Amino acid sequence: MRYLPKSPSERLEMLEAIGAHSIEELFSTIPEALRVKGALRLPAAMSEAELIAFFRDRAAENSQGYSSFLGAGVYNHLRSVVTDAILQRGEFLTSYTPYQAEISQGTLQAIFEFQTLMSELTGQEVANASMYDGSTATAEAVLMAERLTHKRRVLVARSLHPEYRQVLSTYGRSLGHEVIEIGYTRSGELDPDALRAALTEQTAAVVVQSPNFFGVLEPVARIAEMAHSTEALAVVAIAEGVSLGIVRPPAEADIVALETQSFGMPPSYGGPYAGVIATREKFIRQMPGRLAGQTSDAQGRRGFCLTLATREQHIRRERATSNICTNQALYALAATVHLCLLGKQGLREMAEHNLAKAQFALEELQKIPGVERVFSGRVFNEFVVRFPRAVKLVNAQLLREKIIGPLPLGSTLPELTKCGLVCVTETTSRAEIERLAGAVRKILATPL
Amino acid sequence: MSDRIKKASRNVSQNEGLIFEQSAPGKRGMELPPLDVPAADARALLGAEFLRDEVANFPEVSEFEVLRHFTRLSTWNYAIDLGMYPLGSCTMKYNPRVNEFIARLDGIATEHPYQPQELSQGCLKILATLTQCLLEITGMEAATLQPAAGAQGELTGLLLIRAYLASRGNARKKVLIPDSAHGTNPATAVIAGYEVENIRSDARGQIDVQHLKQTLTEDTAALMVTNPSTLGTFEPRIAEVAEILHAHGALLYMDGANMNALAGVARPGDFGVDVMHLNLHKTFSTPHGGGGPGAGPVLVKRHLEPFLPIPVLVEKEGRLRLDLNRPQSIGRVRAFVGNFGVLVRALAYTLAYGPGIRQATEDAVLNANYIRKKLEDVYDLPYNSPSMHEVVFSDARQKKFGVNTLDIAKRLIDYGFHPYTTAFPLIVPGALMIEPTESESRQECDLFIDAMRSIAEEAASDPELVKTAPHATRVGRLDEVGAARHPVLRWKPKSSS
Numbered sequence: 005m006r007y008l009p010k011s012p013s014e015r016l017e018m019l020e021a022i023g024a025h026s027i028e029e030l031f032s033t034i035p036e037a038l039r040v041k042g043a044l045r046l047p048a049a050m051s052e053a054e055l056i057a058f059f060r061d062r063a064a065e066n067s068q069g070y071s072s073f074l075g076a077g078v079y080n081h082l083r084s085v086v087t088d089a090i091l092q093r094g095e096f097l098t099s100y101t102p103y104q105a106e107i108s109q110g111t112l113q114a115i116f117e118f119q120t121l122m123s124e125l126t127g128q129e130v131a132n133a134s135m136y137d138g139s140t141a142t143a144e145a146v147l148m149a150e151r152l153t154h155k156r157r158v159l160v161a162r163s164l165h166p167e168y169r170q171v172l173s174t175y176g177r178s179l180g181h182e183v184i185e186i187g188y189t190r191s192g193e194l195d196p197d198a199l200r201a202a203l204t205e206q207t208a209a210v211v212v213q214s215p216n217f218f219g220v221l222e223p224v225a226r227i228a229e230m231a232h233s234t235e236a237l238a239v240v241a242i243a244e245g246v247s248l249g250i251v252r253p254p255a256e257a258d259i260v261a262l263e264t265q266s267f268g269m270p271p272s273y274g275g276p277y278a279g280v281i282a283t284r285e286k287f288i289r290q291m292p293g294r295l296a297g298q299t300s301d302a303q304g305r306r307g308f309c310l311t312l313a314t315r316e317q318h319i320r321r322e323r324a325t326s327n328i329c330t331n332q333a334l335y336a337l338a339a340t341v342h343l344c345l346l347g348k349q350g351l352r353e354m355a356e357h358n359l360a361k362a363q364f365a366l367e368e369l370q371k372i373p374g375v376e377r378v379f380s381g382r383v384f385n386e387f388v389v390r391f392p393r394a395v396k397l398v399n400a401q402l403l404r405e406k407i408i409g410p411l412p413l414g415s416t417l418p419e420l421t422k423c424g425l426v427c428v429t430e431t432t433s434r435a436e437i438e439r440l441a442g443a444v445r446k447i448l449a450t451p452l
Numbered sequence: 453m454s455d456r457i458k459k460a461s462r463n464v465s466q467n468e469g470l471i472f473e474q475s476a477p478g479k480r481g482m483e484l485p486p487l488d489v490p491a492a493d494a495r496a497l498l499g500a501e502f503l504r505d506e507v508a509n510f511p512e513v514s515e516f517e518v519l520r521h522f523t524r525l526s527t528w529n530y531a532i533d534l535g536m537y538p539l540g541s542c543t544m545k546y547n548p549r550v551n552e553f554i555a556r557l558d559g560i561a562t563e564h565p566y567q568p569q570e571l572s573q574g575c576l577k578i579l580a581t582l583t584q585c586l587l588e589i590t591g592m593e594a595a596t597l598q599p600a601a602g603a604q605g606e607l608t609g610l611l612l613i614r615a616y617l618a619s620r621g622n623a624r625k626k627v628l629i630p631d632s633a634h635g636t637n638p639a640t641a642v643i644a645g646y647e648v649e650n651i652r653s654d655a656r657g658q659i660d661v662q663h664l665k666q667t668l669t670e671d672t673a674a675l676m677v678t679n680p681s682t683l684g685t686f687e688p689r690i691a692e693v694a695e696i697l698h699a700h701g702a703l704l705y706m707d708g709a710n711m712n713a714l715a716g717v718a719r720p721g722d723f724g725v726d727v728m729h730l731n732l733h734k735t736f737s738t739p740h741g742g743g744g745p746g747a748g749p750v751l752v753k754r755h756l757e758p759f760l761p762i763p764v765l766v767e768k769e770g771r772l773r774l775d776l777n778r779p780q781s782i783g784r785v786r787a788f789v790g791n792f793g794v795l796v797r798a799l800a801y802t803l804a805y806g807p808g809i810r811q812a813t814e815d816a817v818l819n820a821n822y823i824r825k826k827l828e829d830v831y832d833l834p835y836n837s838p839s840m841h842e843v844v845f846s847d848a849r850q851k852k853f854g855v856n857t858l859d860i861a862k863r864l865i866d867y868g869f870h871p872y873t874t875a876f877p878l879i880v881p882g883a884l885m886i887e888p889t890e891s892e893s894r895q896e897c898d899l900f901i902d903a904m905r906s907i908a909e910e911a912a913s914d915p916e917l918v919k920t921a922p923h924a925t926r927v928g929r930l931d932e933v934g935a936a937r938h939p940v941l942r943w944k945p946k947s948s949s
Contacts, residue, residue, distance in 0.1 A: 005808055007546050008815055009893035015815070018822045018894060030817045033686040033838045034718050040810075044588050044716055047581075049806035052550045058803065059796070063559025065574030067567050074564045077787060084482050086519050088556070094533030095526035098547050101743040102529075104871050105932075106862070106925040110525035111742040117471055120942040124509050130941045134744070136600035139787035147643075167787040174761070174783035178614060178645030221502050250494055252504045272555070273575045274565035274788025275600070276745035288939070294743065299935035301928035311935040317603070317639035318876075322648045327639035330601035330733060334741025337522075344471050344518045345481035348510035353484055360492035382498055399568070408567050434488040 005049070071436045072408040073365075075386045075427025076217070077138065077165050077243045078274065079266045081354070082431060087268040087341045096337055101294075101330075105309040111333070112308035115296040118340040125245070125343075126260040127253030128282035132293035134336040135328065138263025139168045141279030142211065142241040143175035144292045144326055145261040148281070149209035149237040151290045151325070156181045157206045159199065159236075163188045163216035165243060166416045172211070181208075192220035192379030192388070199230055207236040214240055214254065215247055218425065219362075219386030220379050228256035245339075246429075247384040249355030259283045268342030269335055278332035278339060289315060292326030357430035358385035361437065365428040368441040374448050378423055386427045388413065388420070391444075393452060395424040401447045407440055456906045459535065459899045460868025465926055468524040472943050475511040481518045509945055528926055529742075530870045536896050540842045540873035540885025541634070541682060543712045543734035545816075548804065551737070551797035560796060565788040569773050576772035579765055579789065582799040583749075586730060589802075589809070590708070591721025592751035596760045598790040602709060603636040605729025605748025606676070608761060610644035611782045612727055612752060613674050613703050615759040619780065624673035624702070630659060632682045632877040637707060646673060653879055657683040657835040659693055668700045674727075678707040679720070682877040682885070683835050684820065684842035686713075694724025703727065711735040712889065713817060713841035716810025720751075727752050736798035747794040761785045815890035816841045819897055823888055826901040830908040834880050841889070847882035855911040855918045857882045862929065863910065863921035867903035 010018075015027075024030055031039065050058065072080070091097065095110060102108030102115075115133045122131035135141035146158055158176070160169060162185050173183060184202055187195045194212050203210070210231040214222035228238035237258040242248065245266040254260055265277035283291055289312070297311035317324040346354060362385040369375050374392035391398055395412035402409040410424025417423075428437060495503055513521075530537070537544035555561060563575055583595050599605040610627065617623045626649050627641040638648045651667055654660040659677065675697055679687045687693065694704045706720050706728035712735040714720070720728050732738050733746035740746075752760070762781045763774035774789070805812060817840050824833070824843040831845035847857040861871030861884070873885035888897060911918050922928065 005805065005811055007548060007804065008811060008890055009896075010815060010818075014894045015818060018818055022818075022821045022825045024821070027814045027818065030814075030821055030838070030840075031717055033688055033840075035688060035691070038691060038718050038722050040717055040719060043807035044809070046585055046588055046806045046809070047803055049808050050803045052804075055550055055800050055803060056554065059554045059557060059560060059578075059800065062574035062578055063557050065577065066559045066563050067571035068559045068562070070567075070571065072564055072567065074566050076566055078564055078566070080564075082482075082484065084515070086481070086515055089519065090522040090526070092552060093523065093526040095529040095531045096522075096742055097552070097739045098532040098544075099529045099742050100537065100539055100542055100544060100740045100870070104530075104861070104865070105930050106922050106927055107528075107530040107865055107870065108742075109926055110528040113468075113470070113525055113528075114522065114742075116941075116943070120470075120472065121510070123942045124507060136604065136745075136791075137787055140600065140604070140785075165787070167784060170762075170784035171786060174611065174785055175643070177783070178611065179643065180645070221498070223501065225501075248504070249507060250504055251498065251502050270556075270561040271564045272561050273563040273572070273792040275786075275791040276793050278745075288941075295939070295941055297935040298940040299931045301930050303928060305927050307927040307930045309930045309932050309935050311932065311939060311941075314936070317635040319635070320639070321635045322638035322642050324635070324639040324642075327603040327607060327636050327643055328601070329603045329634075329636050330731075330740075330746040331744040332600075333743030333745075334739065335745060337742065341518060341522055344511050344513060344521070345515060347475075347480050347482070347512045348507055349480050349512065350482045350484070351507055351510065356492065356494060357484060357487050359494060359497060360487055360489050363492050363497060364489035382502055403568065403571075408564075408571070411566055430484060437489070 070406050070408050073410055073426050073440060074408055076411050076425055078271045079244055080271060080429055080431045081246060081266050083268050084345050086345060087338055090341045091334060091338055102310060105307060109307060112296045114337050114340055116298060116308050118336045119296065121340060121343050122280050122282055125248045125253065126262060126282040127255030128260055129285040130288055131280050131282035132291055132295055134331045134333065135279030135281055135293055136332060137275060137277050137279045138241060138243050138261060139171040141261035141281050142168045143172045145239045145259040145281055146172055146209055146211060147175060148259060148290050148292065149239055150181060152287060153208040153237060155206055155208035157184065158208055159184050159186050159202050159210045161186050161194045161212040161216065163218055164211060164213045164241060165217045168241060191381035192218045193222055193381050194227060203230060203234045203236060205234055207234055209237045209239045211239045213243060215244055215384045215386065218379055218388045219383040220381035221251060224254040225256045244384065246355055246358055249351040250359060251384060264339040267339035269338055276332055276335055278335035288312065290325055293328055293331060354430055361428045361430065361432055362387060365426060365437045368437055372441060372445045372448060385429055386425055388423050388425055390423045392448060394422060398444065398447055402443055405443045407443055457867050458902060462924060465527060466524045468521060470943050471511045471513060471521050474513050474517055477512055479512045479514050481513055481515040535868060536888060536892050536900055537870040538872045538886045538888050538900065540887040541709060543887060543889055545737055545889040546891040547737055547739040548801060551800040554800050555793045555796045573772060576765060578796055578799055580772055582795055585802045586749055586751060589715050590728065590751050591719030593754045594757040594760060595749055595751045597749045597795055598761050598786050599748035599750055600786050600791050601744060601746040602729055602731040602748040603640055604785060605750045606636055606640040607643055608750045608785050609705050609727040609729055610640060612756045612759045614644060615782050616756050617673055625671040627673055628667060628675040630677060632879045633676065633678055634707065634709065637676045656837045657681065657685060657879065658687055661689055661693060664693065665696060672700060672702045674703045674705045676705045676707060678709055680710045680713045680840045683844050684839045685837040686840055690723045709734060710841060713813065715813045717813050727756060732794055732798040737801040738794045738797040745791050745794050747791045747798065812890045819888040819890065819892055822897055823886060823901060827904055830905055831884060842885060842887035844880055845884040846880050847884065850911040851882065853911050853915040855915050857884050859918045859921065860884065860907050863907045863918045864903060865922040866924045869900060869903060
């Protein structure tokens with residue numbers, strides 16, 4: 005086998021050195037009855053060429069050649085080959101968690117740079133590195149808020165990504181937290197009256213996403229102010245990081261849960277990405293996940309090491325702030341490299357392009373008889389439109405034009421039947437938007 | 453450098469500051485194609501309330517500076533691609549390069565989780581094939597691939613146990629965890645809403661079955677056991693332990709972190725295990741990437757299947773789809789289907805071996821036993837039980853000279869190796885936990901053995917040399933206490949600091 009660096013005679017010599025007569029002898033502590041008899045029924049071993057062919061065949065069964073208007077927590081953005089070249093450096097790719105600081109300074113300094121970028125981006129004082137993704141970062145942010153406030157009731161926006169809400173409920177259920185859903189107004193923003201009515205002294209946190217699941221920006225400052233009036237914490241989830249290039253960061257929030265997929269990570273059918281929790285300095289002792297800190301050696305040379313580990317499971321065990329161990333370090337590195345490449349100007353421009361293209365797409369679709377914008381709130385690169393018929397019917401016909409249409413919302417949010425979520429990024433060309441609009445117009449012009 | 457050090461030589465290493473320190477206004481590393489729609493008036497569209505002025509302190513650097521910056525940083529890391537990485541319990545094996553190529557293919561990396569399932573049959577087939585392979589390797593009966601890492605797999609597994617027990621009328625209160633377990637086990641049990649009760653190991657470092665029997669009550673939900681244990685030894689009475697638990701209505705959870713000792717040789721499903729997780733970033737070779745990503749599939753017996761997280765992959769008339777209609781499900785543990793790209797790599801690894809995966813297991817166990825044999829006369833072996841894929845020594849002999857496991861580990865760096873795992877498992881004071889994996893040649897093992905023997909001599913003859921190691925790295929031992937006492941967790945520009 006090409007991955008195994010031993011010859012048959014080396015194996016025999018090593019067995020002899022051990023003093024064993026056969027390899028089976030090394031497994032003799034496993035009771036005979038529990039040992040596998042014969043070979044496992046697995047597909048026959050494949051050479052490199054066969055492996056590539058197998059996966060190319062699978063790739064061909066997917067969606068190549070379609071234009072897509074899907075977002076909803078996973079976004080297609082430009083990526084530089086430089087990011088991937090760095091990611092494939094064996095020294096980053098094939099190293100372990102940097103517990104041994106002296107031979108992990110590369111990873112540690114990169115984490116420190118990541119924490120800096122994430123703090124700046126979110127308008128928070130500190131950021132960790134990292135959580136599994138945006139959904140689990142949101143759930144962990146809520147658990148953190150519950151620890152900080154010693155309260156268990158959370159008010160969660162109905163406009164939070166439905167899958168994030170599901171993860172939150174899975175994480176909280178056994179700890180006995182109580183989730184109260186807060187609806188949205190016709191603008192698509194969190195309903196302030198409903199929030200005011202639900203807030204009590206028992207509220208641990210208010211959880212919103214911005215831009216929210218409908219692409220609508222939430223008035224984070226006002227929501228945070230209301231939360232703070234009853235000493236609840238404001239937790240803000242952000243699934244589309246590029247928005248922060250042009251949208252005010254949630255500086256008033258107490259905890260931000262950010263998904264960084266937009267920064268250099270391909271959609272990859274749902275992962276791997278990287279989540280982040282950013283917060284105020286005074287809350288770091290309750291923050292989950294790894295942190296790198298700056299320090300020095302005996303000769304005064306600057307270096308970095310993992311720090312505040314007394315929050316973590318390998319030290320604190322059942323009293324840890326979280327059970328997270330393995331995180332998404334390599335993709336935190338991807339975000340770091342990508343954001344360094346984009347830089348201050350590039351991130352701004354990318355955000356501007358998204359804003360302009362989404363606006364263009366919204367106008368083009370609104371020109372079609374029967375298609376209307378659903379929410380009046382301000383949007384970044386996603387918006388909801390209502391069709392005169394089921395989105396699934398429209399989408400089925402769009403597929404014939406090699407277009408993957410808007411995400412139907414009615415199955416998860418029944419009040420939004422016939423509504424679809426449209427996403428347009430800088431990677432969507434004007435021609436694609438016009439082709440979508442043209443196809444929708446043609447489809448709707450034909451009676452059912 | 454000492455001529456005792458055979459594997460490594462000193463090398464010039466580039467200095468490099470923080471990327472922020474290279475920033476200058478007007479530089480950039482990435483350009484966008486021209487905007488092909490009318491530019492938007494951001495102030496009008498977003499309004500003053502939402503418009504951001506600028507992203508302060510973001511770097512402005514050229515593409516080549518970014519490439520060089522991160523390349524320089526990379527050279528400060530040790531990596532499995534450079535040499536043996538004998539971290540016990542971490543299974544640092546070769547991460548096949550073809551897996552990286554495959555995970556980046558168009559049609560795989562490019563797919564969106566919400567695209568129609570009829571246009572995702574390739575992705576779903578990858579998930580289905582991997583599921584089949586993992587079930588065959590573990591002897592379990594159903595699986596979810598959604599958990600993002602081992603600890604999330606543990607949480608999923610315990611939530612499954614809770615849901616199953618609750619469906620039978622009582623979720624119970626306690627999870628038993630051996631004192632040799634990974635820290636994630638107790639941390640997870642708490643999030644799953646259980647109290648942790650530690651159970652002690654016997655004189656051989658194995659589950660104390662008598663003590664277990666005495667501890668079991670009607671409140672016990674499950675026992676979480678790592679097998680082989682963190683001492684690298686197989687629990688010979690595992691099937692009996694399962695029977696005892698089942699007789700009390702409790703379940704057996706197996707932490708599969710050490711599956712690299714078993715693949716192709718023995719199957720947890722045959723031991724009476726009810727739920728287990730695998731760490732695909734260990735046994736199934738997906739890269740650790742400096743700390744992640746991983747994937748922690750959870751495998752169960754039939755009675756736990758109704759509770760699996762949504763979505764569940766189902767096949768009907770040759771078409772695969774993701775089923776959300778699972779009324780007894782514990783819910784969702786992560787958005788979308790999981791760390792798909794990691795699952796792709798794990799499948800590529802499994803298909804490369806096929807049934808020959810047993811050879812990898814045999815070589816891993818061979819290497820660990822070879823190292824044990826060649827070092828047991830110089831390092832103390834606190835538990836004499838036979839080793840499987842890893843061996844745990846203690847620093848008892850070196851302590852006499854004031855040298856502890858961390859010192860030996862740091863000195864190993866000078867010899868060109870990554871340290872082994874220090875000070876774990878907790879039941880071995882001053883542990884040296886060594887896991888070579890199957891990826892090391894005999895030559896690399898011999899170099900490691902030489903280095904360890906040489907350090908044992910140094911510990912006796914020149915303890916200061918060992919206690920002040922490493923000597924050949926860019927930085928010496930760092931002030932970790934200071935780092936925690938006065939945390940500096942981000943760069944700030946000079947003016948504001």
